[in-house]
Amino acid sequence: MTKATPKLLPHSDDAERAVLGALLLEPKKLIQVRTRLEPRDWFRESHRLLFQAILDVTDAGATPDVLTLQAHLEQAGQLADVGGVSYLAALDIHLPDVGRIDEYAEIIRERSVRRDLITGAHKTILGAGSTARPVTEILADLRGTTDHLLGRAARVHWEPAGAVLDRLLATIEDGHPEALKGLSTGFPAWDHLGPGLLRGGLYVIAGRPGMGKTSLALDITRHVAVELRRPVGVFSLEMRADELGLKLVTAEADVHSHHARIGYLSNRQWRDLYSATRRMSAAPLYLDDSTGLVLRDLEARAWWLKAEHPDLAVLVIDYLQLITAGIRVEQRRLEIALITRKLKELAGELGVVVIVLSQLNRELTRRSDPRPRLADLAESGAIEQDADQVAFVHRPEVYNPTDETLRGLAEIHVAKHRHGQTG
Numbered sequence: 041m042t043k044a045t046p047k048l049l050p051h052s053d054d055a056e057r058a059v060l061g062a063l064l065l066e067p068k069k070l071i072q073v074r075t076r077l078e079p080r081d082w083f084r085e086s087h088r089l090l091f092q093a094i095l096d097v098t099d100a101g102a103t104p105d106v107l108t109l110q111a112h113l114e115q116a117g118q119l120a121d122v123g124g125v126s127y128l129a130a131l132d133i134h135l136p137d138v139g140r141i142d143e144y145a146e147i148i149r150e151r152s153v154r155r156d157l158i159t160g161a162h163k164t165i166l167g168a169g170s171t172a173r174p175v176t177e178i179l180a181d182l183r184g185t186t187d188h189l190l191g192r193a194a195r196v197h198w199e200p201a202g203a204v205l206d207r208l209l210a211t212i213e214d215g216h217p218e219a220l221k222g223l224s225t226g227f228p229a230w231d232h233l234g235p236g237l238l239r240g241g242l243y244v245i246a247g248r249p250g251m252g253k254t255s256l257a258l259d260i261t262r263h264v265a266v267e268l269r270r271p272v273g274v275f276s277l278e279m280r281a282d283e284l285g286l287k288l289v290t291a292e293a294d295v296h297s298h299h300a301r302i303g304y305l306s307n308r309q310w311r312d313l314y315s316a317t318r319r320m321s322a323a324p325l326y327l328d329d330s331t332g333l334v335l336r337d338l339e340a341r342a343w344w345l346k347a348e349h350p351d352l353a354v355l356v357i358d359y360l361q362l363i364t365a366g367i368r369v370e371q372r373r374l375e376i377a378l379i380t381r382k383l384k385e386l387a388g389e390l391g392v393v394v395i396v397l398s399q400l401n402r403e404l405t406r407r408s409d410p411r412p413r414l415a416d417l418a419e420s421g422a423i424e425q426d427a428d429q430v431a432f433v434h435r436p437e438v439y440n441p442t443d444e445t446l447r448g449l450a451e452i453h454v455a456k457h458r459h460g461q462t463g
Contacts (some may be wrong), residue, residue, distance in 0.1 A: 050154040051083035052316040055147040060090055061132035063139040067103050069141050070094065076145045081152035086122040089113070093122075153193045160185040179335040183343060187389065223270065223353060223393060226263030230431075230452060234460020237354070237395075241459075242380070242426055244360075246398040246417060247433035252396045252450050254279070256433055257356050258288055260395065261325065266292065270353035271324035273345045275338060277362040281329040286323075292316035324349065334366030335379055339386055346390045355390075357383070359397035360423070377422030384426045398423060400432075410439050414455050430456040 059077075063070055074095065084087040093112050097104040098106045106128045113119040118370075122128070160182070167178040222236030237243060237260075247253045265272045276284045290297040293316035295309050305313065326349075328341060338357070346352045357363070360379065369375040380396075389396040412432035417423045424430060432453045437446040454462050 041430065049083070049158065050151045052147050052151055053084065055144040055151075056082055056084060056087045056136055057131060058144040059141060059148060060087060060094075061135040062138045062144070063094055064105060064128075065132050065135070065138055067094075067098065067105070069138070070098055070104075072142060073145050076142075076149055076216075081149055083148075083151065083155070086127070089118050090122050091127075093118070106315070112158075124211050141449050149192070153189055156185075156192075157189055160189070176337050176340045179340050183339075223264055225270065226267065227259075227452070230454070233454055233463055234429075235455055237393040238459060239353075239391045239393060241393055241428040242384040242387050243393060243395045244398050244417075244423055244430045245395060245433060246400050246412065246423075246430060248253045248400050248402070248404070248412075248438075250438065251433045251435050253433050254358055255287065255291070256360060256450075256452070257395055257397055258284075258291060261354070261356055262288060262292055262320075262323075264354050265323040265325040266319055268353075269324065271326070271349040271351055272354045272356065273328065273342065273343075273352065274356045275333070276327060276329045276342075276359070277331055277333060278358060279329065281327045282325055284329065285320075289313065289316050289320050292320055296430040326371075331362075332364075333362075334364050335382055336366050338363060339382070342386060342390060350394050352390065354393045354395060355387075357394065357396040359399065361399050373422075375424075380422050380426040410434075411453070412455070424456060427456060428458040429454060429460075 059073060063073065064163055077091070079088050079092045079095070082091055090109070093116075094104040097108050097112050101218050102108050106125070109128060110119065110125055113122060119125070164178060164182045164185075167173055167181070168175070220237035222241070224231050245253050245257055261272050261274060274284065279287075286297055286300065290300045290313070293300075293309070293312040295305065295313055295316075300313060304307050326345060328335075331340075332343075342355055345355075358374065362378050365375045365378050367378075369378060383394055383396060398417060400412055404410050404412055404416045411434050414424050414430060415421075417430070432451075432455055434451045434453065435446075436449060436451065440446055456462065
């Protein structure tokens with residue numbers, strides 16, 4: 041396949057001339073045009089230079105007209121490149137309608153996006169035809185290109201605040217609409233602190249090893265997948281899928297996982313286990329136990345799952361510190377910051393809840409009160425910054441093993457809550 045030649049790329053000389061002519065007739069129109077167009081959006085190099093000159097003259101405090109543009113272009117040595125004074129003077133001769141400048145600007149932007157789409161597609165084809173780069177990198181680049189172009193293609197749109205508030209009030213009057221509340225965690229006291237797990241949100245469950253982070257996340261997973269019948273994807277970077285499955289099904293059956301592992305179960309427990317297995321098997325729950333995932337691989341797999349299951353509700357990642365950025369970062373703290381920011385962006389792009397588990401610094405074990413604090417988040421304060429909610433899991437019996445009243449007790453402390461209360 042040969043690269044598309046410039047004359048075949050989408051463009052509109054008429055629209056470009058019309059916008060330039062309109063700006064010379066009514067320079068104040070530049071305020072609305074520059075919210076839509078950049079110099080790079082113009083196809084003709086001469087038109088690109090003219091638009092940049094109009095911006096420069098305006099930003100310098102002058103009014104762009106034939107004379108000021110001529111002086112500016114002469115000083116820059118570009119007057120001949122735009123066709124000379126005669127081309128400047130003729131721009132408004134065939135101008136259809138100054139009042140339709142927004143329409144003409146939209147044509148220019150739309151053609152610019154199409155050209156970039158062609159360029160991006162050509163680059164993707166070349167990359168796919170070579171084995172020099174991992175296919176996940178090529179797919180990640182392709183997604184980045186399409187996300188960027190979707191943003192550029194979106195029309196600039198300001199909506200009156202009154203319209204937004206009227207729509208919001210109508211949804212509130214409907215009761216408890218899903219648009220304003222999120223998914224239940226399955227823990228009423230936790231859900232009572234706010235609107236639930238909101239789409240686009242990054243939720244961190246943190247704790248020291250052995251505190252029950254994974255068990256808590258799997259309880260939420262079971263509730264969403266089994267009870268709410270909403271698809272959930274679990275990235276288990278540490279635990280194998282069969283081990284994860286054992287934890288899920290024994291929790292659903294209320295059977296001790298160790299007893300199930302060795303087959304030490306009563307007849308009733310066997311029946312409960314079989315029944316739980318049927319419920320779990322019918323649930324929209326998907327597991328990925330790949331180890332050593334880099335961020336781009338995790339993102340690609342998440343996008344694939346979303347494509348296969350458009351109503352995907354939750355992604356669980358166990359756990360944060362096992363992900364690598366896949367690029368050279370000088371400090372691990374900065375790498376974690378990059379990963380958490382990307383996970384937050386992923387939640388928004390997919391429109392799902394992302395629950396990520398995180399380790400805590402071991403310094404807390406040396407305190408008289410070992411209950412976790414936000415400052416204990418391992419390796420990066422960016423976790424706290426990017427998260428919509430941070431919940432700590434703490435088991436007092438670990439630090440007071442002789443106190444029988446603490447046996448089996450686990451505390452969940454919500455230390456940060458962007459959309460609700462802490463507690």
